Amino acid sequence: MTSASWEVDLSHITHLTISGCDLRYLRRGTGRSIVLLHPLRMQLEYFLPLLRELDHGFDLIAPDLPGHGQSSAPGVEYTAPYFTNTIEQFLEACDLRDVVLVGESIGASIALGVVARQNPRISRVVALNPYDYGHWGGIRRSSLLAQVLFTLVLWPVLGSMVAHTGAKGILRRILQGGLHDRRRLPPELVDALHRSGALPGHARAFRSLCVQWQSWIDARAAYGAIRCPVTLVYGENDWSHLQEREDNAQTIPGAHVLSLKESGHFSSLEVPQHVARIIREAL
Numbered sequence: 001m002t003s004a005s006w007e008v009d010l011s012h013i014t015h016l017t018i019s020g021c022d023l024r025y026l027r028r029g030t031g032r033s034i035v036l037l038h039p040l041r042m043q044l045e046y047f048l049p050l051l052r053e054l055d056h057g058f059d060l061i062a063p064d065l066p067g068h069g070q071s072s073a074p075g076v077e078y079t080a081p082y083f084t085n086t087i088e089q090f091l092e093a094c095d096l097r098d099v100v101l102v103g104e105s106i107g108a109s110i111a112l113g114v115v116a117r118q119n120p121r122i123s124r125v126v127a128l129n130p131y132d133y134g135h136w137g138g139i140r141r142s143s144l145l146a147q148v149l150f151t152l153v154l155w156p157v158l159g160s161m162v163a164h165t166g167a168k169g170i171l172r173r174i175l176q177g178g179l180h181d182r183r184r185l186p187p188e189l190v191d192a193l194h195r196s197g198a199l200p201g202h203a204r205a206f207r208s209l210c211v212q213w214q215s216w217i218d219a220r221a222a223y224g225a226i227r228c229p230v231t232l233v234y235g236e237n238d239w240s241h242l243q244e245r246e247d248n249a250q251t252i253p254g255a256h257v258l259s260l261k262e263s264g265h266f267s268s269l270e271v272p273q274h275v276a277r278i279i280r281e282a283l
Contacts, residue, residue: 006045006048006186006188006189008026008044008045008048009028012026012027012028013025013026014027016090016093016094018086018089018090018093019074019085019086019089020074021066021071021072021073021074021086022071022072023063023064023066023071023072023086023090024044024063024064024069024070024071025044025061025062025063025064025090026044026051026060026061026062026063027059027060027061027062027094028051028060029055029056029057029058029059029060030057030058030059031057031058031059032057032058032059032098032100032283033058033059033061033096033097033098033099033100034054034058034059034060034061034099034100034102034279035061035062035063035087035091035096035099035100035101035102036050036051036060036061036062036102036103036107036268037063037065037087037101037102037103037104037106037107037108037110037111038062038064038065038068038069038104038105038107039104039105039106039107039131039265039266040105040106040131040139040209041068041171041175041193041197041206042068042069042105042193043064043068043069043070043192043193043196044062044063044064044069045069045188045189045192046104046189046266046268046269047062047268049268049269049272050268050272050275050276052272053272053273053275053276054276054279054280061094061096063087063090064196065083065086065106065107065110066078066082066083066086066205067201067202067205067206067208067209068196068202068205069192069196070196070199072200072201073199073200073201073202073204073205074201075201075204076208077208077212078205078206078208078209078212079212079215080109080110080113080212080215080216080218080219081113081215081219083106083110083113084110084113084114084117084219087110087111087114088114088117088119091114091119091121091122092121096121097121098121098123099121099122099123100122100123100124100125100126100279100282100283101114101115101122101124101125101126102125102126102128102279103125103126103127103128103130104128104129104266104267104268105128105129105130105131105265105266106131106209106216107128108127108128108129108130108131109127109130109131109132109216109219111125111126111127112125112127112130112132112219112223112226112230112252113219113222115226115227115228115230116219116222116223116224116225116226117222117225118225118226118227118228122228123228123229124228124229124230124231124282124283125226125228125229125230125231126230126231126233126275126278126279126282127230127231127232127233128233128234128235128267128268128275129233129234129235129238129239129240129265129266129267130232130240130248131216131265132216132217132219132220132248133217133240133241133244134239136150136151136210136213137150137210137213138239138240139174139177139178139239141239142174142177142178142239142265143173143174143177145170145173145174145177146174146177149170149174150210153206153207153210168190168191168194171190171193171194171197172185172187172190175190175193175266178239178264178265178266179264179265179266179269179270180235180236180237180262180263180264180270181262181270184266184269184270185266185269186269189269220247220248220251223248223251223252224251224252224253226252226253227253229254229256229282230252230254230255230256231255231256231258231278231282232245232248232249232252232255232256232257232258233257233258233259233260233267233275233278234257234258234259234260235259235260235263235264235265235266235267235270235271236259236260236261236262236263237262237263237264237265238263238264238265239264239265245257256282258278260274260275
């Protein structure tokens with residue numbers, strides 16, 4: 001993927017203020033609304049390969065979550081309920097209806113949290129590799145480096161220093177641990193993530209999300225209240241354990257469960273053509 005093909009058409013980018021957060025989002029196309037929620041430490045550019053696969057016949061919407069990308073980072077605690085509240089307000093502010101909510105990683109956990117509240121604006125969810133497991137976060141399973149860094153980030157003083165360090169090479173190595181094929185991580189995306197991570201408040205937001213990790217695990221308790229159709233998708237090489245996947249499949253009523261071959265935690269980046277097919281089939 002070339003640098004030119006990685007650039008976002010700025011005519012499709014806009015901003016919206018929600019609960020003190022300046023939220024950047026992309027919106028393009030017409031048709032059924034599909035809202036894409038990105039993983040932890042990512043941003044809307046993460047979905048560019050998937051957006052190209054879904055380029056016709058849909059109203060495609062992809063926000064930068066608070067404290068991510070070029071959205072601002074309010075001085076709040078970055079808990080699962082905070083993100084769920086924000087996305088519910090975003091859907092309302094955009095007056096979206098009959099929405100297909102597609103989330104990956106924490107984006108999938110947010111999507112499941114929204115429909116667990118039986119939000120009437122959502123008609124279907126595609127949850128890719130929901131990130132709601134692991135002691136202090138499943139990313140620790142990606143590598144020894146990730147285990148060390150994500151342990152240090154929790155320490156009261158040292159943690160803030162680690163969160164602010166943001167070396168691009170370290171970021172690249174940790175993200176590659178979420179891929180079946182490490183070559184699928186575009187350097188342009190790493191560059192964009194590195195720039196965004198240096199924005200005011202973003203390091204604090206990242207550390208807060210890590211510190212508040214238990215809230216993401218606790219949010220699973222609400223999955224049994226989900227009443228809309230859910231397609232639950234895991235990459236074969238996702239960080240989650242088999243039992244964790246089965247627990248979600250059994251908890252979410254009527255969940256349709258799929259597995260993606262040759263895919264890790266970042267499926268939309270690694271096999272966007274297969275994710276696009278799953279979304280179309282879900283419709």
